[in-house]
Amino acid sequence: MSSEQSIIETHSLNLYYGKFHALKDINLAIQAQRITALIGPSGCGKSTLVRVFNRMNDLIESVRVTGEVLVEGRNIFAPETDLITLRKEVGMVFQRPNPFPLSIRDNLTFGLEIHSDYSKQNHTEIIEQSLKDVLLWNDMKDRLSQTALNLSLEQQQRLCIARVLAMKPQIILMDEPCSALDPIATLRIEELMQELKKNYTIVIVTHNMQQAARASDYTAFLYLGELIEFGETKHIFSAPEQKKTEEYITGRFG
Amino acid sequence: MDTHTKIRKIKEFIIERLIFLSGIMSIIIVALIFAFLLKEGLTLFWQVPLSDFIFARNWYPISDPPQFGILPLILGSVLVTAGAAVISVPIGIGSALFIAEIAPPKTKEIMKAGVELLAAIPSVVIGFIGMITLAPIIKSVFGLPTGLTALSGAITLAFMAMPTIVSIAEDAITAVPRQYREAAIAMGATKWQTTWRIVAYAARPGMLAAVMLGIGRVIGETMAVMMVTGNAALIPHSILQPVRTLTATVAAEMGETVQGGEHYAALFAIGIVLFIITFLINGAADLYLHKTKK
Numbered sequence: 001m002s003s004e005q006s007i008i009e010t011h012s013l014n015l016y017y018g019k020f021h022a023l024k025d026i027n028l029a030i031q032a033q034r035i036t037a038l039i040g041p042s043g044c045g046k047s048t049l050v051r052v053f054n055r056m057n058d059l060i061e062s063v064r065v066t067g068e069v070l071v072e073g074r075n076i077f078a079p080e081t082d083l084i085t086l087r088k089e090v091g092m093v094f095q096r097p098n099p100f101p102l103s104i105r106d107n108l109t110f111g112l113e114i115h116s117d118y119s120k121q122n123h124t125e126i127i128e129q130s131l132k133d134v135l136l137w138n139d140m141k142d143r144l145s146q147t148a149l150n151l152s153l154e155q156q157q158r159l160c161i162a163r164v165l166a167m168k169p170q171i172i173l174m175d176e177p178c179s180a181l182d183p184i185a186t187l188r189i190e191e192l193m194q195e196l197k198k199n200y201t202i203v204i205v206t207h208n209m210q211q212a213a214r215a216s217d218y219t220a221f222l223y224l225g226e227l228i229e230f231g232e233t234k235h236i237f238s239a240p241e242q243k244k245t246e247e248y249i250t251g252r253f254g
Numbered sequence: 255m256d257t258h259t260k261i262r263k264i265k266e267f268i269i270e271r272l273i274f275l276s277g278i279m280s281i282i283i284v285a286l287i288f289a290f291l292l293k294e295g296l297t298l299f300w301q302v303p304l305s306d307f308i309f310a311r312n313w314y315p316i317s318d319p320p321q322f323g324i325l326p327l328i329l330g331s332v333l334v335t336a337g338a339a340v341i342s343v344p345i346g347i348g349s350a351l352f353i354a355e356i357a358p359p360k361t362k363e364i365m366k367a368g369v370e371l372l373a374a375i376p377s378v379v380i381g382f383i384g385m386i387t388l389a390p391i392i393k394s395v396f397g398l399p400t401g402l403t404a405l406s407g408a409i410t411l412a413f414m415a416m417p418t419i420v421s422i423a424e425d426a427i428t429a430v431p432r433q434y435r436e437a438a439i440a441m442g443a444t445k446w447q448t449t450w451r452i453v454a455y456a457a458r459p460g461m462l463a464a465v466m467l468g469i470g471r472v473i474g475e476t477m478a479v480m481m482v483t484g485n486a487a488l489i490p491h492s493i494l495q496p497v498r499t500l501t502a503t504v505a506a507e508m509g510e511t512v513q514g515g516e517h518y519a520a521l522f523a524i525g526i527v528l529f530i531i532t533f534l535i536n537g538a539a540d541l542y543l544h545k546t547k548k
């Protein structure tokens with residue numbers, strides 16, 4: 001891994017929820033324009049880790065972080081970090097599809113309007129492009145002003161991805177984005193991720209071992225807040241170096 | 255086994271009927287009240303044409319011949335209610351947003367307790383306080399002959415509408431799913447953008463219901479209004495003049511009427527008007543909600 005390609009780096013990252021030590025000395029380098037999967041048993045800290053990258057953990061009062069996290073070379077815990085810009089650069093897709101209770105169009109323009117460096121004329125183009133990127137354009141183009149809440153779960157999740165794409169981020173964080181979807185929709189979202197990685201860096205949390213093996217380039221295995229193993233996915237799944245990793249991916253616990 | 259299922263079915267049947275009955279009961283009661291209002295009130299229109307009743311400018315029910323023009327009363331009610339709404343809606347919604355979204359937990363508890371306390375004050379007490387403290391202030395600030403004006407009524411009633419608006423709107427805002435807030439914040443929205451553009455928008459139906467109930471309370475309020483508005487049945491030219499509302503008129507005069515007489519019927523006719531106004535306001539709110547749902 002040449003470090004000039006890594007877009008996210010953590011150096012001795014520790015995170016505490018009050019007294020609880022949730023992430024322990026994590027050192028990780030995530031490559032640009034690759035898909036990195038975070039796996040591990042429930043409660044090991046996967047969500048906590050992805051939420052470090054856009055500082056969503058800031059919403060929880062008891063959280064304390066030590067160490068460094070570099071996103072595109074800048075320490076995001078430095079005092080001069082602008083959270084609004086950071087979150088524009090690092091988009092997030094959640095476990096349950098959560099489109100706003102607005103029209104499809106307004107879901108997509110919300111990000112553009114809050115980051116008002118986009119002029120209004122471009123909105124139509126950006127709406128069209130981001131819906132095309134997630135393969136929703138043909139279905140949605142005639143109903144942009146309808147509420148997003150009537151869409152199927154898969155469509156909602158695609159819209160949530162499109163909403164992030166509209167802001168032109170560098171990195172997309174996905175926390176179990178398929179766990180509310182059926183297997184076929186899951187596969188289609190995975191296909192979409194392969195398309196997206198040409199332009200974006202994706203970090204995906206997943207409980208689904210096959211998904212990690214199928215869809216990711218790199219895999220990080222977390223256990224009880226520690227990064228046990230990190231490497232190329234084909235490596236991790238064929239010849240893991242740590243015993244714990246092997247036990248987990250062969251389904252002996254978790 | 256067979257008798258078992260039979261008993262269960264009978265039970266089901268009885269329970270279903272009981273629920274149906276209690277549901278239909280509220281409708282029947284409202285219908286009966288309305289029928290009674292109509293029966294007592296409509297007789298007025300044998301003697302007084304409807305247009306005179308609504309549009310004539312004089313309410314002299316005991317002069318000879320009596321005049322039953324409720325235009326000043328309608329305007330009095332409208333002025334006081336609109337004034338109260340203008341004051342209480344922005345403050346109420348603002349407080350609800352503050353309590354639900356911004357206030358730290360301690361402040362939140364204190365404010366909620368305060369709002370509940372305000373709701374618990376009997377209207378006669380609020381009216382009394384308005385009469386003793388508010389009216390003199392308005393009198394001296396505006397240099398008026400009397401402080402008992404439409405403005406005093408509006409401010410007093412705003413205090414009565416506010417607890418309703420705040421507590422119901424706050425519930426509606428708190429009920430907005432956390433995922434919406436998370437999504438907005440993860441997109442880089444500020445606290446204010448999230449609160450205003452997403453949370454308040456999602457809570458709109460509940461906030462509208464809060465406003466409707468608050469205004470409903472204002473329109474129906476009688477006691478406090480009687481104490482602070484001065485009760486002059488004149489067409490008001492400004493909010494700084496004494497007015498008399500529909501409700502205050504009924505409450506003040508019902509005791510002096512002869513059952514079945516003209517004056518008596520006129521007061522019931524006022525009841526019908528109040529009923530229709532409330533009905534229209536609720537209907538408009540419903541319509542708005544249905545329209546925005548689509």
Ligand SMILES: Nc1ncnc2c1ncn2[C@@H]1O[C@H](COP(=O)(O)OP(=O)(O)OP(=O)(O)O)[C@@H](O)[C@H]1O
Pocket residue numbers: 017020022040041042043044045046047048049060207
């Ligand atoms: N807000 C919080 N306050 C205190 N502890 C928390 C909080 N959020 C998470 N934790 C704890 O931190 C640990 C890691 O949680 P996290 O949600 O990151 O796990 P996860 O790997 O995403 O699990 P899952 O697979 O179930 O989603 C867990 O032990 C959890 O109980």
Ligand SMILES: [Mg+2]
Pocket residue numbers: 046047048175205
């Ligand atoms: Mg999780």
